[in-house]
Amino acid sequence: MNVNITRNILRFRTVNINLRRFKSSETKVVTYDPFVNKPKKTKQTYLEVIKMFEDQDTRRRGHVEFIYAALSRMNEFGVQKDLEVYKALVDVLPKGKFIPVNIFQAEFLHYPKQQQCAVDLLEQMENNGVMPDSELEQMLLNIFGRRGIPLRKYWRMMYWMPKFKNLSPWALPDTLPDNTLELANLAIQRITSVDPDTKIDVWQTEEIEASIDKTWIVSAQSRIQKVLLAEQPPDIPLVIKGPFNVYLRDQVVTYFLLLGKTRPEYQDNTDTDDVSKIQKPIGIPGVIGKVTLPQVKCTVHEQDDGTIVAVCATGTSSRDSLLSWIRLLEKHDNPALANIPVIFTLIAPPADVSLYETDIVKNENK
Amino acid sequence: MNIARKICSIRYSHVQRNVHRKYRISSVNYESTKAETQIQEEKFDFEDLKVLERVERRKAAIPPFMKNVFLSIFNRDLLAYPEILNKEESTALDNRVSIIQKTFEDPNSTEDERRDVLSRTGMFGAPVALTDGGLAMNYTESLRYLDVISNDLQLSQELSDHWVCLKLLKIGLTSDNYQKIISDLMTGDSTIGVCVQEKISDRVLQADFRTSAVLNQHGVWVINGEKICKTQTKYVIVLCLTEGMKLKAFLVHPNASGVNYKENYVSFKDTPGTPLTEATEEQLSKTLGMTRLYTANLCRNNLMKSMKASVEYVRTRFISGKPLSQMPTIRSQIGNTLMDIYASESAEYFTAGLLDGYMDPDAELEVAMNFIANHAQSQILKLLAIQGVERPRECLHLLDEMRKLSFRGETLENVNMFIAINGIHHAGRNMANDVKKLRNPLFNPSFILKKIIADRNQERDEPKLDLYLSEDLHPTLKKPSEQLEYCVLRMRYIVESLMSRYGTDVVMASTELNRLAEASTEIYVMAAVLARASRSYCIGLRNGEFEMKLAACFVESTKDHVKKLLLDIAEGEYINLDHFRINFGKTVFENKGLLVEKPTARVFW
Numbered sequence: 001m002n003v004n005i006t007r008n009i010l011r012f013r014t015v016n017i018n019l020r021r022f023k024s025s026e027t028k029v030v031t032y033d034p035f036v037n038k039p040k041k042t043k044q045t046y047l048e049v050i051k052m053f054e055d056q057d058t059r060r061r062g063h064v065e066f067i068y069a070a071l072s073r074m075n076e077f078g079v080q081k082d083l084e085v086y087k088a089l090v091d092v093l094p095k096g097k098f099i100p101v102n103i104f105q106a107e108f109l110h111y112p113k114q115q116q117c118a119v120d121l122l123e124q125m126e127n128n129g130v131m132p133d134s135e136l137e138q139m140l141l142n143i144f145g146r147r148g149i150p151l152r153k154y155w156r157m158m159y160w161m162p163k164f165k166n167l168s169p170w171a172l173p174d175t176l177p178d179n180t181l182e183l184a185n186l187a188i189q190r191i192t193s194v195d196p197d198t199k200i201d202v203w204q205t206e207e208i209e210a211s212i213d214k215t216w217i218v219s220a221q222s223r224i225q226k227v228l229l230a231e232q233p234p235d236i237p238l239v240i241k242g243p244f245n246v247y248l249r250d251q252v253v254t255y256f257l258l259l260g261k262t263r264p265e266y267q268d269n270t271d272t273d274d275v276s277k278i279q280k281p282i283g284i285p286g287v288i289g290k291v292t293l294p295q296v297k298c299t300v301h302e303q304d305d306g307t308i309v310a311v312c313a314t315g316t317s318s319r320d321s322l323l324s325w326i327r328l329l330e331k332h333d334n335p336a337l338a339n340i341p342v343i344f345t346l347i348a349p350p351a352d353v354s355l356y357e358t359d360i361v362k363n364e365n366k
Numbered sequence: 367m368n369i370a371r372k373i374c375s376i377r378y379s380h381v382q383r384n385v386h387r388k389y390r391i392s393s394v395n396y397e398s399t400k401a402e403t404q405i406q407e408e409k410f411d412f413e414d415l416k417v418l419e420r421v422e423r424r425k426a427a428i429p430p431f432m433k434n435v436f437l438s439i440f441n442r443d444l445l446a447y448p449e450i451l452n453k454e455e456s457t458a459l460d461n462r463v464s465i466i467q468k469t470f471e472d473p474n475s476t477e478d479e480r481r482d483v484l485s486r487t488g489m490f491g492a493p494v495a496l497t498d499g500g501l502a503m504n505y506t507e508s509l510r511y512l513d514v515i516s517n518d519l520q521l522s523q524e525l526s527d528h529w530v531c532l533k534l535l536k537i538g539l540t541s542d543n544y545q546k547i548i549s550d551l552m553t554g555d556s557t558i559g560v561c562v563q564e565k566i567s568d569r570v571l572q573a574d575f576r577t578s579a580v581l582n583q584h585g586v587w588v589i590n591g592e593k594i595c596k597t598q599t600k601y602v603i604v605l606c607l608t609e610g611m612k613l614k615a616f617l618v619h620p621n622a623s624g625v626n627y628k629e630n631y632v633s634f635k636d637t638p639g640t641p642l643t644e645a646t647e648e649q650l651s652k653t654l655g656m657t658r659l660y661t662a663n664l665c666r667n668n669l670m671k672s673m674k675a676s677v678e679y680v681r682t683r684f685i686s687g688k689p690l691s692q693m694p695t696i697r698s699q700i701g702n703t704l705m706d707i708y709a710s711e712s713a714e715y716f717t718a719g720l721l722d723g724y725m726d727p728d729a730e731l732e733v734a735m736n737f738i739a740n741h742a743q744s745q746i747l748k749l750l751a752i753q754g755v756e757r758p759r760e761c762l763h764l765l766d767e768m769r770k771l772s773f774r775g776e777t778l779e780n781v782n783m784f785i786a787i788n789g790i791h792h793a794g795r796n797m798a799n800d801v802k803k804l805r806n807p808l809f810n811p812s813f814i815l816k817k818i819i820a821d822r823n824q825e826r827d828e829p830k831l832d833l834y835l836s837e838d839l840h841p842t843l844k845k846p847s848e849q850l851e852y853c854v855l856r857m858r859y860i861v862e863s864l865m866s867r868y869g870t871d872v873v874m875a876s877t878e879l880n881r882l883a884e885a886s887t888e889i890y891v892m893a894a895v896l897a898r899a900s901r902s903y904c905i906g907l908r909n910g911e912f913e914m915k916l917a918a919c920f921v922e923s924t925k926d927h928v929k930k931l932l933l934d935i936a937e938g939e940y941i942n943l944d945h946f947r948i949n950f951g952k953t954v955f956e957n958k959g960l961l962v963e964k965p966t967a968r969v970f971w
């Protein structure tokens with residue numbers, strides 16, 4: 001009971017300390033911020049600043065303020081996801097001094113400001129998804145000892161973070177590419193992962209002479225989708241829908257779908273309790289399966305709003321590039337597209353609907 | 367307890383008889399001693415009275431044997447192993463077999479010589495009626511012939527298919543057409559093959575069976591499609607679709623136009639064919655199903671060949687100054703193989719006996735129960751491991767032959783599905799009422815309570831053994847017969863729980879059905895083995911006591927397997943782990959590449 005009360009008081013005190021810290025940094029003391037003056041904001045210059053701070057004073061006065069300042073500047077320098085930088089910051093703290101030597105120190109938050117600073121640093125790492133390593137643990141141990149709050153924070157992080165790290169079924173590389181084509185490729189790969197058989201092609205619209213928009217197209221189609229497209233009746237038009245957004249961390253990629261006709265849902269109204277009518281198998285050796293086929297949905301591509309027969313992302317997301325996409329699809333093993341009309345229903349840039357039909361249909365009209 | 371049973375038991379209506387059975391001291395009332403009526407069929411061809419048609423001594427029709435086992439009904443009369451041939455027939459058979467054996471066991475004989483001896487002994491026209499110049503061979507005889515002919519695997523496959531097709535022609539063609547063609551087929555110069563299986567469809571909207579036949583404008587049936595075909599024969603029977611969904615067999619004559627043989631496949635393009643109009647789908651199924659019986663025979667003989675090769679190899683080798691044949695592991699492998707061969711042989715001749723001995727036999731299930739195909743593959747691997755290191759080429763040849771045989775026409779899973787669904791179909795008709803009540807327990811509370819009490823022994827996996835199979839076997843086989851009885855009695859309960867769990871969707875529960883089929887196949891083989899051993903011992907066949915040991919040992923080992931299979935079905939997909947296995951497979955299909963990281967991978971350093 002007593003312990004709890006002391007803890008409460010203590011917690012109150014730390015809050016006070018924190019409040020005072022902010023007060024002091026905002027109004028009373030004007031701190032010198034060495035990060036502001038750096039002309040080039042890179043990891044290297046960031047580390048240089050830390051090095052400078054370490055070298056200028058052997059006692060390292062004001063290291064807590066320095067670390068807070070450094071943490072707040074991380075995004076500017078683009079180093080917020082870099083473990084090495086965080087380690088360099090932790091290294092600023094002096095070793096051995098903050099380790100409690102008796103039970104009272106251990107229990108009553110030895111050097112609270114410094115401990116809170118380290119916890120904040122770890123918190124920022126966690127928010128940025130940077131996983132600490134065992135070297136950081138060793139550093140924190142050398143600074144705060146095994147009774148330190150930062151160590152507890154570290155251990156908790158090391159329990160949860162590895163569990164969350166690989167949870168996403170659509171894992172992305174640690175650094176996303178800058179190139180939009182590669183980004184689109186990554187996005188399409190993740191969208192089409194429902195069918196592992198999907199083949200992703202990167203085409204250039206230059207292949208189609210009539211194209212106005214010279215750009216790239218990332219198109220994905222699986223063999224089953226090809227079959228479904230080939231089975232599309234020529235009198236029912238295909239529909240291009242889009243653009244839809246897909247997010248890769250903080251990047252967004254727009255993509256388009258080519259939708260075909262859906263088959264009806266499988267419906268079975270027979271009484272499952274009546275086992276007297278189980279059909280007898282044919283039994284001729286070698287005859288398997290069914291002689292006639294029910295026309296019902298059975299693949300993952302057949303969704304409620306249509307059968308997705310292809311997916312793409314283009315460099316410009318323009319209507320002309322989509323037109324080229326259809327042409328390119330036709331050229332690459334989808335001859336059925338020559339006879340099937342395609343409707344564009346694009347929501348974003350111009351919200352109009354245009355009917356595009358193949359040359360054959362046009363010629364017939366003429 | 368007895369009062370409860372009296373009130374609740376719906377199934378056991380023979381209480382009185384059973385009590386009597388327990389206290390009787392004489393065998394006067396044994397049911398099996400009843401004289402059976404035998405129906406004799408004599409067919410005369412009145413045009414040519416010099417040749418009489420063969421007399422078939424068939425007993426009156428019996429209810430289907432294995433289908434009833436799905437309902438835990440066992441026809442004990444069949445435990446008297448069928449004896450089909452009489453003295454004259456048996457002597458004639460032995461004579462012919464010895465002639466064929468002389469050529470086929472001679473390693474230096476050429477294929478022409480072998481064909482010649484087959485032709486001389488009338489093998490190519492064996493199933494044809496005596497009045498048509500054939501031998502009117504029945505199934506028992508055909509198995510005996512195949513045992514010898516199977517020394518030449520290629521020839522025996524061709525011949526067995528030929529026999530099946532001859533039967534089909536007899537059923538399917540009108541007698542005029544049949545007479546025209548039959549003389550050409552009996553000489554052995556031209557044989558008939560059968561083409562049923564097709565490639566697996568690679569399109570969503572493509573039916574599984576695509577070869578079709580249509581009447582063209584000249585009134586001729588023309589066939590279009592592609593079939594899997596392993597051996598090239600002059601005549602071919604092709605199974606086609608007509609009118610969209612009816613299956614019909616067509617005979618394609620030699621040198622017909624549009625037939626194109628490729629490796630493993632044959633394609634037909636506007637090929638004219640003679641329809642076997644008289645053969646219905648059911649007859650097609652029954653007749654063509656006989657290939658399964660012959661396949662079992664060939665598999666067994668191939669396993670026998672491998673065993674002989676191994677024994678031959680081991681005899682002349684030594685290890686640590688002692689004969690290699692003294693190694694207990696080698697001996698046990700050979701013993702295992704012998705047990706499998708014995709079991710399979712018993713089951714085949716038993717099936718043949720069912721087909722030959724009764725009127726209108728319904729034995730499609732028994733014919734399909736190809737026990738050996740399942741076991742031979744794993745057994746041959748163990749067997750060939752004895753000599754495999756030193757003689758890879760011979761071993762590979764034997765293995766390849768076995769592989770080809772096991773997949774002859776269809777895979778094991780397909781046959782198992784056929785067996786199980788057929789059994790379920792039969793059981794479903796008989797148990798529909800019970801299953802409906804079981805699936806709606808709240809509407810039928812009293813039924814459920816009765817069921818709980820009636821099934822209490824089954825729940826404990828200790829069914830009350832009230833079939834008394836040992837009464838129809840030699841007394842020393844009492845224990846094995848009780849083991850068989852246990853398996854039979856479990857069947858109804860298992861089938862019932864399976865159907866009440868899945869309802870009509872039971873046909874989709876393939877993994878469970880596979881187990882059921884395997885279990886029922888083994889039960890069938892157990893019954894056949896016991897019947898055969900008991901018969902051999904009772905009539906004093908040479909090495910009868912060895913057969914008894916083989917049978918007892920086989921039943922003992924198989925019972926555990928059947929028990930496990932049936933228990934797995936009863937426990938359901940979560941305990942028998944099917945659910946997880948299926949999901950693992952599903953995940954593999956849904957993902958590219960590896961699903962699990964390498965053991966060297968790390969998340970942090």
